[in-house]
Amino acid sequence: MMKAVQITSYDGPLGTLEYGETSDPTPAAGQIAINVHYAGASYVEALFAGGFVPTIPVPWVPGLEASGTVRAYGEGVTEHDGLEIGTPVAAFTVTDSGGYG
16 A cells, blocks of 8 residues: 555646545556656646646545656566666656556
């Protein structure tokens, strides 16, 4: 389990943001998971929290921009790709988000 800020509903101008526990993400094939050290807070996250994209199921962990270190990698990604566990990385996670985790 990990701690994360999550959007739990789209009620109100910024929806409902809650801090709590959620499952650790498991990277799919070709993906990595990171331990987030820093995450950007931008206008896009405010739009998402306000329901601008109401098709995103809640609870959902926002955070499109993040940096940290590699925690795990999915099938097809190895240390031979230069991504050993603990390698510093920066990510723009436009499809999966999760930087607030």
